[in-house]
Amino acid sequence: MNRRGLAGWVLLAPALLWVMAFFVVPFAVMALYSVWRREGTQLVREPSLVNYETFLDKSYLLDALFNSLEITAITVVLSVLFAYPLAYILAFLVPRRWQRLGLILAILPFWTSYLVRSYSWLLVLSENGVISQTLVTLGLLSETMSFANSNGATVLGFVHFFTMLLALTIYANLVQISPNYRRAAEDLGASRLQSFIHVVLPLSLPGIMIGAFITFVLAIGDYVTPQILGGNRELVMPQAILLQVQRRADFPMASAMSLVLMLVISAVFLASARWLKMDRV
Amino acid sequence: MLTVIPAAVYVLAAYAFIYLPVVVLVIFSFQDGRLPVPPFKGVSLRWYHEVFSDSDLMEALVNSVMVGVVSATLATVLGFLAAHALARHRIPGAVVFQWLLMAPLSVSYLIIGIGLLITFTATGMPKSLLSVVIGHVVINLPLAFGICYSQLGGHQVSAERAARDLGAREWQVLALVSVPMMWPAIAASFFLSFTLSWDEFIIAWLVTRFDVTLPVEIxxxxxxxxxxxxxxxxxxxxxxxxxxxxxxxxxVFRRKTRA
Incomplete structure (x- = not known):
């Protein structure tokens, strides 16, 4: 038993050391940097909360956080509203043997490169892009205009990506609902709508919540889509953080802002934790 | 019939939305002109020729494959061993370790990347592909661990015990019994890790300078x-x-369903 106990530690050690060295330690370093500060080009190693104060003082930094929250909230709501009917139709109205194909088709573009997917939307939304030119041809627009470089474009790019993800999680949840529940509801005289509102929807809530939470986490932490589609007019949090890193090489400020972002994500997680029953999906 | 037609319309509209950017991307990659937007001027392969003769892009592609293979292998091996340790051996505080191994999953890639960048800079480690490998193992290890752990069910325990009773050493049990039985989970971990590494941009961008991966070059x-x-x-x-x-x-998955 003793030898086997040792064997367990030997097997566990490499993974544990890796996570300690390259995840826990960097995290501690970041926390430490966040209470140091940069003055000129010097790193001042005295603990203070000055970075956090700056973050709350400078409106353009705080605005980035609110802008992030706004874009992410709209993204989550629209993605759920758009993906749910798709998942519902695939799960209940499409014959069983076509469902797998339908689902695979729905998530195929998921495998395009993340960068290239945002760029592809630029082809659609830019001034000479598909939408603008189509509208001009149809006479609905007098001259070409750009739909990119806006929060709306960022949301569109996000909704496109997360509709695929949510269709998958919601579908996985819907097919687990026993058809007997719906049959029972209909036997007892419920209309299709009533059986949906009182039976299917509540039972599919776990799938919605988990999908929505993953969407929230991935969208609020994403730099690529806002940078490519949203442009630089209204920054989101990841853009503001990278601005500290690249333009100003201000690692302490970037650390503090990263921790603020993590705090926000954790707060949302705690607030929605009772809805996130992972075992239900 | 009343529900079928609106449903079909909805599905078609959803697919149109999902495929619109991809179709535009692919069509205009054959554009015989300088701008990848309408009107389509005819089919040309010159842009593909341009891509395959661009040495920076080809180098980045090779780098990406290397980083992907190395990081996916490391993540899978470490994840599998840790899963085996926690599922099969008595380790005090196992829940804490399980939680710790899964923790990177809850943190944005951006924040993991910035943490690594600051740490590497502070310790004087140069920006390189090795740093990307390190970062990609951090993000893929929880997935590999999670997949292997969830598949280490009770049905392999008796086979492992039998091997042990017949005199196999601990490493022999692992290599000759557990690994072959766990093959689908191991392959799934590897492919998923590779795919995620292949597409990962933000960490790779933050911790590289001269040699870069394909997403950074793109x-x-x-x-x-x-x-x-x-x-x-x-x-x-x-x-x-x-x-x-x-x-x-x-x-991978065909095998798994058959088994």
Whole structure:
């Protein structure tokens, strides 16, 4: 038993050391940097909360956080509203043997490169892009205009990506609902709508919540889509953080802002934790 | 019939939305002109020729494959061993370790990347592909661990015990019994890790300088605005990813369902 106990530690050690060295330690370093500060080009190693104060003082930094929250909230709501009917139709109205194909088709573009997917939307939304030119041809627009470089474009790019993800999680949840529940509801005289509102929807809530939470986490932490589609007019949090890193090489400020972002994500997680029953999906 | 028609319309509209950017990307990668936007001026392969003769892009592609293979292998091996340790051996505080191994999953790639960048800079470690490998193992290890752990069910325990009773040493049990039985989970971990590493941008961008991975190289292409070369690269990357997914579907998941 003793030898086997040792064997367990030997097997566990490499993974544990890796996570300690390259995840826990960097995290501690970041926390430490966040209470140091940069003055000129010097790193001042005295603990203070000055970075956090700056973050709350400078409106353009705080605005980035609110802008992030706004874009992410709209993204989550629209993605759920758009993906749910798709998942519902695939799960209940499409014959069983076509469902797998339908689902695979729905998530195929998921495998395009993340960068290239945002760029592809630029082809659609830019001034000479598909939408603008189509509208001009149809006479609905007098001259070409750009739909990119806006929060709306960022949301569109996000909704496109997360509709695929949510269709998958919601579908996985819907097919687990026993058809007997719906049959029972209909036997007892419920209309299709009533059986949906009182039976299917509540039972599919776990799938919605988990999908929505993953969407929230991935969208609020994403730099690529806002940078490519949203442009630089209204920054989101990841853009503001990278601005500290690249333009100003201000690692302490970037650390503090990263921790603020993590705090926000954790707060949302705690607030929605009772809805996130992972075992239900 | 009353529900079928609106449902069909909805599904078609949803698919149209999902496929719109991909179709535009692929069509205009064949554009016979300088701008990848309408009107379509005819079919040309010159942008693909441009891509395959661009040495920076090809180098980045090779780098990406290397980083992907090395990081996916490391993540899978470490994840599998840790899963085996926690599922099969008595380790005090196992729940804490399990939680710790899964923790990176809850943190944005951006924050993991910035943490690594600051740490590497502070310790004087140069920016390199090795740093990317390190970062990609951090993000993929929880997935590999989670997949292997969830598949280490009770049905292999008796086979492992039998091997032990017949005199096999601990490493022999692992290599000759556990690994072959766990093959589908191990392959799934590897392919998933590779796919995620292959597409990962933000960490790779933060911790590299001269030798870069494909997404980082594509990022610098994006700066030049709309360019059919970018369409062609995007189409090539899509084709490679699709091939990976098909391989995964045929050889990993097919096996799993049959078993």
């Amino acid at each position: 990022w610098s292409l994006l700066r030049s605005g709309l360019d059919p070369t970018t369409n062609a690269v995007g189409t090539v990357v899509f084709a490679i990813s699709m091939a990976l997914v098909i391989v995964m579907e045929l050889f």
